[in-house]
Amino acid sequence: MLAQLSDFKPDADSVTPLYMQLANKLSAGITSGDWRANEALPSERMLSDMLDISRVTARKAIDMLCERGMLTRRRGSGTYITPKLEQPLSRLTSFSEELSQRGFTAGSRWLEREIGVAAPLELLSLGLSPNMPVARLRRLRTADDVVMAIETTTIPAIHMPDPHSVTDSLYGYLEARGAIPMRALQHIRAVNANAEQARLAGLAPGAAMLHITRVSYLDSGAAVELTHSFCRSDYYEFVAESRR
Numbered sequence: 001m002l003a004q005l006s007d008f009k010p011d012a013d014s015v016t017p018l019y020m021q022l023a024n025k026l027s028a029g030i031t032s033g034d035w036r037a038n039e040a041l042p043s044e045r046m047l048s049d050m051l052d053i054s055r056v057t058a059r060k061a062i063d064m065l066c067e068r069g070m071l072t073r074r075r076g077s078g079t080y081i082t083p084k085l086e087q088p089l090s091r092l093t094s095f096s097e098e099l100s101q102r103g104f105t106a107g108s109r110w111l112e113r114e115i116g117v118a119a120p121l122e123l124l125s126l127g128l129s130p131n132m133p134v135a136r137l138r139r140l141r142t143a144d145d146v147v148m149a150i151e152t153t154t155i156p157a158i159h160m161p162d163p164h165s166v167t168d169s170l171y172g173y174l175e176a177r178g179a180i181p182m183r184a185l186q187h188i189r190a191v192n193a194n195a196e197q198a199r200l201a202g203l204a205p206g207a208a209m210l211h212i213t214r215v216s217y218l219d220s221g222a223a224v225e226l227t228h229s230f231c232r233s234d235y236y237e238f239v240a241e242s243r244r
Contacts, residue, residue: 004034005042009051018053019060026061030070030081037083037104038144041071069234083143083235092184092216094171095141095149104143106168111200112138113163122154125215126223135160137170140200141229147201149231159224170225179224181216188212188238197230208233 008029010021026041035041042050047058062079065071072082083104096106118126118134128134134154141149153170159179160166166173174180191211198205209230216225 005047005050008047010053010057019057019064022047022051022053022057022061023064026065027068027070030065035081037081038146039081040077041079041081043078072234083146083148092181094169095151096169097171105145107142107145108168109140109142109147110138111140112136113166115157115161115163118154122226125226126154126156128156133157135163137163137166143235146235147232148235149229150197150200151227151229153228154226155224174224179218181224182219184214184216184225186212186214190233191230193230201230201232203232210236210238 008022008025010018010025012018014021029035041062044055044058044062047053047061048055051058062071062073066073066079070082071079073079114136115133116136118128118130118132122128122134123130123132126134133156135157137151137153137155139151140147141151155163155174159174159177171180189211191209193201193203193205193207193209195205197203197209198207201209203209210233212227212229212231214225214227214229215223216227218224
């Protein structure tokens, strides 16, 4: 990559500020795959030396890409390419499936697994009768050990009598029990991270997140899953294709 780094040199004769030119060139390089997710970007000093620009210019370009969510600074280590999970809204797949298709390693850090009585919102969303037992799962979803989302899932206990038997893939577990979701309704809205969410996701309090509420249904039409996901907006992108 270093041999091609000269291709990112800003044009000193352009009216566009040098740092903005560099940020745009680096952005295009990241998008086209010149660097992989979690790969270190060349340092400010290296960019400065190889592109014949000031370190201030290199720093301002990197700052701009950090603000866009394309780069992540790790204290004492360097600046790295932020992994992005593009999830299409046109098909129903699990978190683990989406990550594996993009070359990431999916993981979970469990916060809670229990059986309890369904709360009013769970009853309504899942179409359950009062006092019906449900399994609740709360976990951090990770990609290559980076926290991507905080996820809370409710499943009727008839489909999940022992929540501790679930490993990384919830849909893999449901499929093995003959209860794989066939369709889902999702609602997505922007929220700001509260103190607990910020701590769990490694964000500043008040940082932007995406709150995704999903209700999934069996082929029979019965609801099988209610999931609330609070996703890092700097890592998550949803893609929708529209046709006339």
